Amino acid sequence: MAPSEPKLDLLQGTLDLMVLQTLATLGPQHGYGIARRIEQVSGDAILLNQGTIYASLVRLQQRGWIAAEWGTSDNNRKAKFYSITKSGRKQLSTDMSYWQRLTGVIGRVLAMQDEGEN
């Protein structure tokens, strides 16, 4: 894990964003549900160790963007359910527009480099 430390930062940020988006669209979910949903949507394109989602969840919780509560699932199993908060939604829209601007800029920069080389 140590050699990929710089990438991990970006990945962490993205994971937080994906978790927020999932909760915003799906409503309250438990950790497994969130992880599965992200896997499904990404179509196995990202390799997610499902366990790492819990670090992300506790982080978001500490920042007050999501709330957690123990409850019972559809199949009557005890599970901790997470839901997005008001400030979480605000953060999500900020992060989303930031992310879109960032990818846009990076895309343009990479395109420019292509031209320069030829």
Place this chain on the structure above:
Amino acid sequence: MTFSFRESLFRLQSFARKKPLDQDLAEEMASHLQFAIEENIQNGMPPQEAERQARISFGGPQQSKETHRESRGLPFLDTLLRDIRYTFRTLWRDRAFAAIAILILALGIGANIAVFSIINTLLLRPLPFANSNELAWLDSNRGLGGLSSLTYKIDVYDEYAKQNRSFQQVTAYMPFFGSGGYSLTGKGEPRALTGVMVDSNFFQTLGVKPLYGRAFLPGETAKGAAHVAILDNAFWRQHFNSDRSVLNTVVTINRQPYTVVGILPPSFDFGAAFAPGQRIELFEPYPWDDIRHWGNTIFIIGGLKPGATVQSAQREADLLMPQMRAAHKDWYSEYPTRVSSLSNHVRGKLRSSLIVLWSAVGLILLIVCVNLANLLFARSAARSKEFATRTALGAGRSRIVGQLLTESVVLSTAGALLGLVFAYGIVAFVSRQASLALPLLSSMKIDGATLLWALLVTALAAVLFGLAPGFLIASANLRAGLGSSSRGSTEGRHFHGLRSLLVISEVALACVLLVGAGLLLRSFLRVLDVDLGFQPSQTAALTISYDDNGDPKHRTPILQEILRRVRQIPGVEAAGISDMLPLGRNRSWGFQAVGRAYSRDEDNGAYVRIVTPGYIEAMGIRLLEGRDFSWADDRPDTQESVIINEAAAKLHWPGQDALGKEAENFTARGKTARVIGIISDVRQNSLEDASTPEMFLSYAQAGPEGSELIVRTKLPPEVLGPALTRTMREYSPDQPIGEFRPLQTIVDSSTSPRRFFVTLVTSFAALGLILAALGIYGVISYMVTRQRQEIGIRMALGASRSDILFGVVNRTLRLAFAGIFIGAVVSFIGGKWISSLLFQTEPGDPMTFVAMFVVFAGVALIAGYIPAQRASRVDPLVALRYE
């Protein structure tokens, strides 16, 4: 790693609730797995495969927990706690090392704390008066000479108070106190009090508010005003049992009614600031008009106006004093005044001694750190495998350095705590040395500033001895790796060179300390060796009072009777009375040879002692020529007689025999006195200052200031004291009897500041020596252990035991000599720095250097000989098989 406030709060909370949160996470993860397994089974997997797949996609559970904890709590604090636990475990395993390290640190840090609190009390803390920062002190005669030279006439004080523009107010006190000028009678046995005559605004000027009652009022120094007094707090507690009702009552002092108007707060100790080693019990606003016709009698203290400084007051005094003299031709001199801050007056003289003391403990701390760095080196060399293992398991360099630093912080904290206990002991001991003639010492305590300093010193020590080796080890360690055996590798040699360097520097530092202490010790011995001019052994003094009704004619028979009774005590060899003892108070009067022309600027003051016949013999003063006073010629109507010391004889009758010559100026106008005897010089103010002219006058012919009975006897003090008291009590039951003191205690008190500093510096030097010896022993003994195999091979090849022994001793001495050489050079160069503290000793005193060399070489020899002997006993067969 900066968190928002909210996040920090959460993290702190999570840190505190580790267990329940971990439990919560474990449950959550368990339910997660269950969800995954169920889904997999629904998708058609066999149960075993379902669980396997679920675990695969979950990833490492331990890692997840770890990252969860990291984003949840305070990871650095976790690490720190773990390091501390680990440190405690390793230190417990290595108890002997830990104990030695903590003890060494405690000695070093304790010495530093104690000395800091001495320095803080004597030098740094403001004086214990509210206005201490604005207070200035005025010395006449530019601060030179005895009390009579330094003080002012009342008229000068009054005139200066009117004319100066520098001070909001000036006040004054009379320093010629001490010899039981006040006797308290009434309840119980009569008691002599030490009182000071002050001006009425004395306490307001200093900023001292009485604990109870009031300060003096302006009219109370007027002639004929009712007598009032303010009591010192300690005296009030002892003598009046802290009884507040004594306030506004009348007590009988010198047969006069005095109203007690105030009691001072415990924080104010007049003696501690103005008369170190003395306790003042009573303050009286004095009717200055009564002594206006006297000579110089008072000291002036002023509270500076806002904006005025000591310098501006000095400039003003330089102009003002000569102007004032021009208007008053009858004044003795122009009173060339030296203005200094009161703080500087009280403790300026101590500054250099204290800075030397501070440097000495600083050196001790350095030696302690070097010593511990050395110990830690030895330890970490032994632990190199442990570090290699930890590195291999993924610990970064910073983690290992962090671990080592934690260890040094834990050690130095433990050392500091123990050191604080030592320091408390030292401080408690020192502050109780009431006879120590150092100002402010009684107020010494370990306060906030001292604790802060302790913290600073501890942190400094931890970094000094912990961090440097930590980095070295960490870097060396990365090179070494697991595979290499630690012995004989380059790393080992690298360490060894470094350790030798440390030992050399340690020896050099200790040498500097030893030379410094040696020089101070030698100075002290020289001081003790000074010819006092009198013999303090087998002589004791007792302050007595008598009632002559203020009539000199009555004095002679009373004193004759007292001395007759005292001489009758079996065992008493000689007895006499003087108004002032040497090394105590003093006063001086003008003294001139009749017929000799003196220039205007010539200082012809001489110390005056008024004595009875027999005093010279009782004191053991050598009478060089002529004779002692006798009762027969001791009549007011005969020509006055005077006995002078050698210094006076040489100054006023150079190249002639002074005996039988006539002197004047101290006598009544138009009269002269005849020199009837010449005595050897007696040290007057301190043992260290050469004697200046002095004269003895007879009790019947001059006005004494108090009376000290001197008795020479072979009786032990505990027998003589009660016998004297009984005799005096029988003779005059209503007179108070003062303190009984063997003369040696007076001499000791005079040398006590020097003794104090020498004792401290010498013990620090001894500590430094021990630490250096320990350092030498450590490194040599480590070397011997490392080279066991080599020694075995050399012995197998025919080296004899003595070859090995000499080899090791040789190496030890090489290390020691290198350190001694450097230390000697540094001391020689730095010696000038303490030359102002030396007495009849050169900074490059060869004796001291030779003694230092011999002591150090001897200690090094012992420190090296023990491991050398161990080396020579190595059995080649065992050594070769070793490891």
